[in-house]
Amino acid sequence: MLLPRTGAAVATAALLAVSACGAAGPDGPDPRPTSSGGSWKQGGSSGTGTFRPLPVETGWGPSPGEIDRARSLVGGLSLRERAGQVIVASYGGTAAPTGLVRRLHLGGVVAFSENLAGAGQVARSNRALQRSAARDGRRWPVLVGVDQEGGRVARVTSGVTGFPAFMTAGAAGDPGLTREAYAASGAELLGLGFTVDFAPDSDVTVGPADPAIGARSAGSSPERVAAQVTAAVQGFASSGLVPVVKHFPGHGSVTTDSHYGLPVQHRSLAELRARDLVPFRAAVDAGTSAVMVGHLDVRAVDPRTPSSLSHAVVAGLLRDELGFRGVAFTDSLQMAAVADRFGSAGSAVRALRAGEDVLLMPPDPRAARDGIVAAVRDGRLPQARLDQAAIRMVALLLHQRDQAHRPRPAGSGGDVSRRLSAAGITSVSGPCSGRLVGPRVRVSGPASAVARFRAAAASAGLRVVGPARRTGKHAKRPPRATTVRLVDSTGGPARGDVVVALDIPYVLGGSTAPVRIATYGETPGAFDALLAVLLGRATAPGRLPVDVAGVPRDGC
Missing domain, CATH: 3.40.50 (Rossmann fold)
Known part of the structure; x- marks a missing residue:
């Protein structure tokens, strides 16, 4: 059983009891709000009263002023625009996805290898996207995200510094060097126009039985992983890039890859608190702005429900117990763990009801947006919950824009990447x-x-x-x-x-x-x-951050 903060739990329960709707479906009129607070008249059974968005607290990055600005900006959006604002979509091709963002008023996009044809093209595309949004009257940035963890998970590979897998940081055991390396990586990504990196991976791996995380984790010790995650978050943030720690509540201890099915987490809540949650708690305590929630069936918390869509996991475990007040992202909604059961609209609505703020990569972003609008209008999703999510999203983007940015040229981090590998x-x-x-x-x-x-x-x-090659019998070898x-x-x-x-x-x-x-x-x-x-010119100073059966030692 969870140990929630009573006030937050009551507020969440009250939120889910509220309903709001209008007369038109998602393809009907999309009026602007009429009240000064950006509120909409309640419909449903009573048809009376108004409400304002739920509070958005500080302590995760944005200042009170930035949150107030976000509240004002969101208050001027139509319902359909608010729904679009909490969606971050994938896209096709290498051209800037300006039309997609404009049509659906998306909060952002995420780039993959097929969208990226070199550092110059990436920078031009991302600049064009932001300029287009500004011309359309948008007064906050578009979220432009990427999966650039290092190692085998690196989407930008041409013209930029390659960094080793995060397990290198665990082997090196030097948080100061980790901060330096991830500051350098963040600075290069920032220079290419990215605002968010979906890293570092905060999972504690169980070893060879872990099919999805592996060397993406800093190791099998919760304390080791926590130290390196905190350092990586600090490094990214110091550059001006937003890191998103993942995959809450811990993907490294399950034996199914959520890309292909829904993994079952059999650990007790006490075991989760002692291992899997330790790095996430450390990141939250260090003030991280964003957390990605994975798709896991956590039997001790909410059996048979993907954690990304679970109110008990997101609102209960992440927000109430760990105290996280920032932006909660879903993992990709295209993954089989949720896509096969819920579809774009169903998973979007469920995730928002659970307490998520950003819906990452719904298979059909238009269907996700329209599903959110319909759910608000027929009372299945409180508008106050949608507004809170949109305000958090906009506040994060305002805060990222207002920070001191330290971009660096693509490819400039080679020295620190080499030093991290040499240490690990x-x-x-x-x-x-x-x-x-x-x-x-x-x-x-x-x-x-x-x-x-x-x-x-x-x-x-x-x-x-x-x-x-084989040589003749009498030839000199x-x-x-x-x-x-x-x-x-x-x-x-x-x-x-x-x-x-x-x-x-x-x-x-x-x-x-x-x-x-x-x-x-x-x-x-x-x-x-x-x-x-x-060649004997250096020693190997790293130590295995995981247990490996059959080796004589864990390092020199």
């Missing part, structure tokens, strides 16, 4: 110092990783030879080359003189290679760090 690289077997390879090496693994290894080796002065095997997250146990885990380190446990190393990334900086260790 981990040796679990073999000598802890000295040269680990001979004068010639033969490398195998994924083609992209082999190419980056070759480039780093060339810069370091190490010769990489091709596949072994060259000295044997050291074999280096690179293994990504899809690979299994590997043989070689040196085996390198490029993502999750669990593959090292099944290998018998005399030298086994984890880099947690395939960035140029990660390969520079690897070559420095192989």
Whole structure:
């Protein structure tokens, strides 16, 4: 049973008892509010009275003045525009989605790899979107979001600095360096016109049974993850970019990927408080502005209901118990965990009723908007709840715009990315110092990783030879080359003189290679760090942030 703050719980219950509706359906008239407070006349069974939006508290970023401005701006919007304002949609193509934002009055958009064709194009598209919205009379920014976690979850890949997976930060164990790295990443994204990054990943991984998070997590220790999440949030925020911590209440301890089904979380509430919730509590206590709620069936809180659509999870666990007062985002509503059951309109209304503020990527954003409008008009969704969500969204965007921005050119963070990889690289077997390879090496693994290894080796002065060839019986054979095997997250146990885990380190446990190393990334900086260790020019200072069965040690 949850331990809610009584006043907040009563206010939430009272909110859900309120109903508001009008005479027209979502395709009918969309008038502006007539009251000075931006309120609408109540309909339903009584047909009388007016109301104002619920309070939006401070303590999560925006000042009282920014919240008042947001309240005034939202108060001037039509019902349909308010509904659009709480939606962040995906889009097609590489052109700025100006028409989509204008038609639905969207709160924002999120970009994926198919929308991005290089740093220059990204910056031009994002600038065009903001200019178009301003010309249309919008007095606050459009949210322009991206999933740029580092490692294998990086949507912008051309012309920008590549950062290793977040597990590198857990292995390095240096919050100051983490802050610096994520400030650099945020500054580059800000320079490209993004306002929000859906990172850092705040999940505590359970290990190999975790199919979705893996190296996106800083580790399996709640305290370790909490320290790195807090540092990453502070780094992003210092650049002027808004971080969104995810996936509340913790995706790292379930064994189903919510992209494909609804994971069941069997842990008790006490277990959740002791492990999964620890990083989120730390982020909330540090003043994070935004939290993404994942799609999980948390049996101890609200059985068989996706947590993103659960009032007990969002309003109860996140807001009442953890004290979060900022903007709550759903995870993508295109994911099978919710899309297969509820559709765009149904999931949108349920999420708002649960206490969410921003609906991320409904499969059909128009249907989601119209579903919200219809629900307000027929009394299934209190307008006060919609208004509160829209005010939080606009206040966040005003606050982000008004902060001191520290943009940096794309690609400028290479040094700190290299230093983070060098601090996190981990040796679990073999000598802890000295040269680990001979004068010639033969490398195998994924083609992209082999190419980056070759480039780093060339810069370091190490010769990489091709596949072994048979020689004649009496021919002089060259000295044997050291074999280096690179293994990504899809690979299994590997043989070689040196085996390198490029993502999750669990593959090292099944290998018998005399030298086994984890880099947690395939960035140029990660390969520079690897070559420095192989050539004995640097040690591997990192320690495994997760348990790996079958390795002699967790680091040097």
